[in-house]
Amino acid sequence: MKNDIILSGVGGQGILTIAAAIGMAALESELYLKQAEVHGMSQRGGSVHSNLRLSDKEIASDLIPYGQADLILSVEPMESLRYLPYLSENGWLVTNSKPCINIPDYPDIDKIIKEIKKNPNYLILDAVKIATVLGSPGSANIIMLGAASLFIDIAVEYFEKGIQKLFCRKGEEVVKVNIDAFHAGRNYALNKGSSGK
Amino acid sequence: MQRLMLLGDEAIGQGAIDGGMSGIYAYPGTPSTEIMEYVQNSQEAAEKEILREWSANEKTAMEAALGMSYAGKRAMVCMKHVGLNVAADPFINSAITGVRGGLLVVSADDPSMHSSQNEQDSRFYGKFAMIPVLEPSNQQEAYNMAYTGFELSEKLGVPVLIRITTRLSHSRSGVEKQQSKSQRELSLPEDLKQFILLPANARGRYANLVKSQTAFEAVAEDSKFNELYPGKNKKLGIIACGIAYNYLMENFRDQKPEYPILKISHYPLPRKKVEKLIGSCKEVLVIEEGYPIVEEMLKGFQEKGTKIKGRLDGSLPRVGELDPNHVAISLGIKVSYGSKVPGFLPERPPALCKGCGHIDVFNALNEAMKKYGGGKVFSDIGCYTLGALPPYNAINSCVDMGASVTMAVGAADAGLKPSVAVIGDSTFTHSGMTGLLDAVYKKSSVTLLISDNYTTAMTGGQSSLATNRLEQICLGLGVEKEHLRTFVPLKKNHGDNVKIIKKELKYNGVSVIIAQRECIKNVLKKKKAKGKLSS
Ligand code: SF4
Numbered sequence: 001m002k003n004d005i006i007l008s009g010v011g012g013q014g015i016l017t018i019a020a021a022i023g024m025a026a027l028e029s030e031l032y033l034k035q036a037e038v039h040g041m042s043q044r045g046g047s048v049h050s051n052l053r054l055s056d057k058e059i060a061s062d063l064i065p066y067g068q069a070d071l072i073l074s075v076e077p078m079e080s081l082r083y084l085p086y087l088s089e090n091g092w093l094v095t096n097s098k099p100c101i102n103i104p105d106y107p108d109i110d111k112i113i114k115e116i117k118k119n120p121n122y123l124i125l126d127a128v129k130i131a132t133v134l135g136s137p138g139s140a141n142i143i144m145l146g147a148a149s150l151f152i153d154i155a156v157e158y159f160e161k162g163i164q165k166l167f168c169r170k171g172e173e174v175v176k177v178n179i180d181a182f183h184a185g186r187n188y189a190l191n192k193g194s195s196g197k
Numbered sequence: 198m199q200r201l202m203l204l205g206d207e208a209i210g211q212g213a214i215d216g217g218m219s220g221i222y223a224y225p226g227t228p229s230t231e232i233m234e235y236v237q238n239s240q241e242a243a244e245k246e247i248l249r250e251w252s253a254n255e256k257t258a259m260e261a262a263l264g265m266s267y268a269g270k271r272a273m274v275c276m277k278h279v280g281l282n283v284a285a286d287p288f289i290n291s292a293i294t295g296v297r298g299g300l301l302v303v304s305a306d307d308p309s310m311h312s313s314q315n316e317q318d319s320r321f322y323g324k325f326a327m328i329p330v331l332e333p334s335n336q337q338e339a340y341n342m343a344y345t346g347f348e349l350s351e352k353l354g355v356p357v358l359i360r361i362t363t364r365l366s367h368s369r370s371g372v373e374k375q376q377s378k379s380q381r382e383l384s385l386p387e388d389l390k391q392f393i394l395l396p397a398n399a400r401g402r403y404a405n406l407v408k409s410q411t412a413f414e415a416v417a418e419d420s421k422f423n424e425l426y427p428g429k430n431k432k433l434g435i436i437a438c439g440i441a442y443n444y445l446m447e448n449f450r451d452q453k454p455e456y457p458i459l460k461i462s463h464y465p466l467p468r469k470k471v472e473k474l475i476g477s478c479k480e481v482l483v484i485e486e487g488y489p490i491v492e493e494m495l496k497g498f499q500e501k502g503t504k505i506k507g508r509l510d511g512s513l514p515r516v517g518e519l520d521p522n523h524v525a526i527s528l529g530i531k532v533s534y535g536s537k538v539p540g541f542l543p544e545r546p547p548a549l550c551k552g553c554g555h556i557d558v559f560n561a562l563n564e565a566m567k568k569y570g571g572g573k574v575f576s577d578i579g580c581y582t583l584g585a586l587p588p589y590n591a592i593n594s595c596v597d598m599g600a601s602v603t604m605a606v607g608a609a610d611a612g613l614k615p616s617v618a619v620i621g622d623s624t625f626t627h628s629g630m631t632g633l634l635d636a637v638y639k640k641s642s643v644t645l646l647i648s649d650n651y652t653t654a655m656t657g658g659q660s661s662l663a664t665n666r667l668e669q670i671c672l673g674l675g676v677e678k679e680h681l682r683t684f685v686p687l688k689k690n691h692g693d694n695v696k697i698i699k700k701e702l703k704y705n706g707v708s709v710i711i712a713q714r715e716c717i718k719n720v721l722k723k724k725k726a727k728g729k730l731s732s
Contacts, residue, residue: 040312
């Protein structure tokens with residue numbers, strides 16, 4: 001088993017929380033893990049990404065080679081396109097649809113969506129909207145994780161355990177909100193499951 | 198698999214805690230910051246009463262660590278690669294004084310300059326100082342090197358340099374912990390002259406260091422961090438240093454490599470192993486992160502007929518960070534690219550946070566400077582360096598910590614008027630104060646604008662030694678009271694702030710303006726922490 005995942009977004013959007021949740025879940029299911037993060041200057045609102053590798057065998061490189069990522073999980077639509085050379089032929093692109101516009105030359109969003117839809121396997125969701133309907137607008141990232149979890153070879157119970165561990169210091173209430181958000185995202189993906197061509 | 202999930206940086210921190218460290222010294226700098234932060238947040242370190250406060254700069258940190266070693270205890274000092282330039286004086290000389298308690302110097306390099314001004318390779322410093330260098334290839338090795346490094350340092354009697362690069366610093370993986378060792382007792386040197394580098398002593402100690410090189414090499418030769426793996430295909434031999442070994446092995450995930458491979462993570466070069474590999478292969482490919490230092494050392498073999506390939510002959514890119522793809526190409530392995538990045542995608546560079554005080558500082562400064570034209574503002578290293586980008590375009594230099602002040606002095610000497618320096622609070626106490634003393638002494642015509650946000654913001658909000666001290670420091674250095682001004686950089690104060698700057702720009706002497714407003718990120722962090730406490 002091997003899952004190579006690229007997480008992408010904009011500095012400050014919290015992709016490291018998603019990475020940590022997957023990391024915890026991987027630990028629970030006794031997989032090997034390597035996760036390269038971006039710290040420093042680009043965290044000030046620049047493009048950020050993280051390479052996350054899971055395997056049942058020992059992993060050599062901290063970085064994913066070109067054409068080998070099984071999943072790009074992006075919390076921002078334009079950023080999802082930046083890492084296409086890394087996506088494998090059968091890989092999935094899962095992205096939030098809400099743009100983060102903090103640059104003057106942000107392209108037309110329709111153009112971006114069109115480009116995303118050129119990929120054989122994609123899933124676009126409005127995580128912020130789902131989160132708002134759920135009554136927990138702060139949990140969009142965990143909704144994204146829930147949606148993408150369909151394409152990660154870790155059982156749901158381990159994700160739940162991982163989320164539990166990650167948020168337990170913030171109290172039972174926060175844990176529950178996030179587990180609900182995870183399932184909301186996952187159910188959305190299950191229902192939409194056919195968006196791949 | 199009960200293992201800790203640690204960043205490379207954190208693995209070094211944990212290894213040192215378990216290795217019997219009594220004190221850690223550092224100045225924040227990407228990608229090294231998380232070593233100190235990890236030790237500061239560690240319950241274990243608190244229980245062991247390990248000293249773990251930030252220092253004013255890398256030089257003071259290095260010297261304090263040497264002092265602790267003098268007193269018989271184990272110490273570690275951490276910095277980013279350019280920080281080692283600042284600490285170079287005590288670093289080089291610490292190889293000559295030698296150590297007592299084990300002394301580990303960690304320098305984190307930043308190839309591809311993700312958050313830096315250059316991509317210098319700290320292994321050169323190790324060679325320059327003539328001390329052993331350890332270069333971990335993964336998180337576990339990072340832990341092991343810190344854990345065993347103190348003893349290596351004590352055994353060889355010199356500091357040991359651990360060189361790590363961004364990728365490993367900021368990548369997380371499972372690490373197995375070893376049993377914790379106890380700290381050493383306070384003691385004085387047996388030879389009280391050991392640390393007195395008067396020429397007569399220094400010559401003796403230096404001769405000793407030169408003589409010890411054979412011993413250092415012998416230890417590297419037997420080091421478990423250096424390993425020669427046999428291979429059937431002798432057309433090519435591969436030398437892979439530090440993290441480059443991972444990128445190499447990534448390309449042989451499903452089959453064993455057919456070539457002989459020498460993994461090097463402990464310098465000086467294990468000469469016998471290198472000779473054995475080269476002697477049996479037609480060509481040798483050197484894969485190393487950073488400068489082609491090993492490749493250059495092997496040039497002698499080239500003359501004897503073995504072709505040496507690497508970053509110098511173009512087999513690998515001469516500059517920038519390596520990755521598995523570069524290594525694949527150098528080995529003639531096919532790289533399968535996914536689809537292309539669409540051409541219309543703009544860059545998304547970092548920017549100052551919304552509501553950041555530096556923004557109001559730059560807006561006021563730009564207006565006050567308008568009539569003088571551009572090109573007269575020197576600046577420094579921190580979040581405010583982003584003032585170089587649009588829409589501000591407010592600064593004209595960023596070279597090294599503290600250089601804004603002294604470059605402004607030099608330009609004023611040359612006749613530039615006004616000559617302005619913009620520096621942050623933490624950078625000012627790191628290396629700006631001595632430059633200000635120069636200015637005061639020479640009565641230079643410079644305007645120094647200190648944008649004080651009460652923290653070291655760029656690296657994530659570490660404490661700043663300048664907080665609540667800046668005005669006293671400036672007055673103490675001899676800045677005239679009437680020309681030490683302060684303001685609060687807020688939109689509503691814009692008009693007044695412009696007036697203050699305009700007035701000081703006209704002064705023929707040293708003036709210092711301190712803009713005082715806390716970093717927004719820190720304010721939010723504190724609010725969040727407080728909310729948690731009260732709920
Ligand atoms: S981190 Fe603080 S100082 Fe840096 S840009 Fe953001 S608000 Fe400004």
